[in-house]
Amino acid sequence: MRIHLSRPDITEKEIEAVCAVLRSPNLSLGPKLAEFELAFAKYIGRKRAVAVNSGTSGLFLCMLALEIGPGDEVITTPFTFIATANTIMMAGAKPVFADIDPVNLNIEPAKIESKITNKTKAIMPVEVFGNPAGIDKVYEVAKKHNLAVIEDSCEALGSALDGRKVGTFGTMSVFAFYPNKQITTGEGGMILTDDDDLADMCVSLRNQGRAKDSGWLAHARLGYNFRLSDINCALGITQLSRIEQIRAKRRQVAKWYQEMLAGDDRLIVPAEPDNCDMSWFVFVVRLADTFSGQQRDRILEAMKGCGIEVGNYFPPVHLQPFIAKQFGYKEGDFPITEAVCKSTIALPFYNNLTKDEVAIVCKELKEILNTQTD
Numbered sequence: 001m002r003i004h005l006s007r008p009d010i011t012e013k014e015i016e017a018v019c020a021v022l023r024s025p026n027l028s029l030g031p032k033l034a035e036f037e038l039a040f041a042k043y044i045g046r047k048r049a050v051a052v053n054s055g056t057s058g059l060f061l062c063m064l065a066l067e068i069g070p071g072d073e074v075i076t077t078p079f080t081f082i083a084t085a086n087t088i089m090m091a092g093a094k095p096v097f098a099d100i101d102p103v104n105l106n107i108e109p110a111k112i113e114s115k116i117t118n119k120t121k122a123i124m125p126v127e128v129f130g131n132p133a134g135i136d137k138v139y140e141v142a143k144k145h146n147l148a149v150i151e152d153s154c155e156a157l158g159s160a161l162d163g164r165k166v167g168t169f170g171t172m173s174v175f176a177f178y179p180n181k182q183i184t185t186g187e188g189g190m191i192l193t194d195d196d197d198l199a200d201m202c203v204s205l206r207n208q209g210r211a212k213d214s215g216w217l218a219h220a221r222l223g224y225n226f227r228l229s230d231i232n233c234a235l236g237i238t239q240l241s242r243i244e245q246i247r248a249k250r251r252q253v254a255k256w257y258q259e260m261l262a263g264d265d266r267l268i269v270p271a272e273p274d275n276c277d278m279s280w281f282v283f284v285v286r287l288a289d290t291f292s293g294q295q296r297d298r299i300l301e302a303m304k305g306c307g308i309e310v311g312n313y314f315p316p317v318h319l320q321p322f323i324a325k326q327f328g329y330k331e332g333d334f335p336i337t338e339a340v341c342k343s344t345i346a347l348p349f350y351n352n353l354t355k356d357e358v359a360i361v362c363k364e365l366k367e368i369l370n371t372q373t374d
Ligand SMILES: Cc1ncc(COP(=O)(O)O)c(C=O)c1O
Pocket: 053, 054, 055, 056, 057, 080, 081, 083, 084, 126, 152, 154, 155, 176, 177, 178, 188, 189
């Protein structure tokens, strides 16, 4: 590949921080864990932060802490990464989907209410691609119906809506640190909440069900090993200390794309909504309605053919075969999501992508589009 879809941004500072842990006796459950959690809680502005080994583990622990299980329903978006719905299913509950807003691509708050039943326990919105639009309205619907919100903020570290940071809307909120994310710990995730009981439960569940102040071999409940090592935490602390620099770099890359693709009516280019401070996760353009899904797939292949890595973020979650089969979802259930999913092209996007590389991606994309529209 000439240009990759995503690359981590690791400096000497990160390497030194990781090496310092490797030279210490505390590779896990050491001082870096508490330091990372404190720094993260402070950055987002919440009382408690609980580090875990992935965003998926974090979302799953939220389900357990909120006592969501078999017989319960959780309302979520069909336009997301599969882990959102998977964690509902991992808890034994049913993911109930509501279609998305065609502009910001997040769950449409007005479509949530008709999905609420006496089995609904929570709403799980996602700030997809880092876009926080509509999260405040989801929160209002939840409040009106006395439902918990599990905010899947895995793609949106640093985004804010009307000055309020993403990760502060949920009863519990979760971030993820896979290497394509705004900050990385290699693998990792963070649960945020203002509720001490929920946070303490997650601390126990991530560590084999050990109770606070009990011994290493005393277990109060069924638990897991979802711990994040001090090696990962040291990486996270250093990355978090650079978050504003990282966000600025990503904003610049997004701006280059916006400028170079402006005025091409074959494409819908993402823009920052008015009242949002967007933390760019990926840069996903959409093809105009005149293109078919097959044409989009051919364009993806052609881009890859000239050495540019691209992605089809995302296929509809409700049509993933194991989910469709278990819950009876079918094509046509969520038409906006299905139309959007056939039109997306995720372009290469990362902190250190250069202006020249962005120019190559845009030139190749336009040339390939010409071959489709000739
Ligand atoms: C919306 C969303 N939810 C959940 C996850 C899961 O995070 P992880 O890959 O760290 O388990 C991701 C990560 O890609 C995501 O994008």
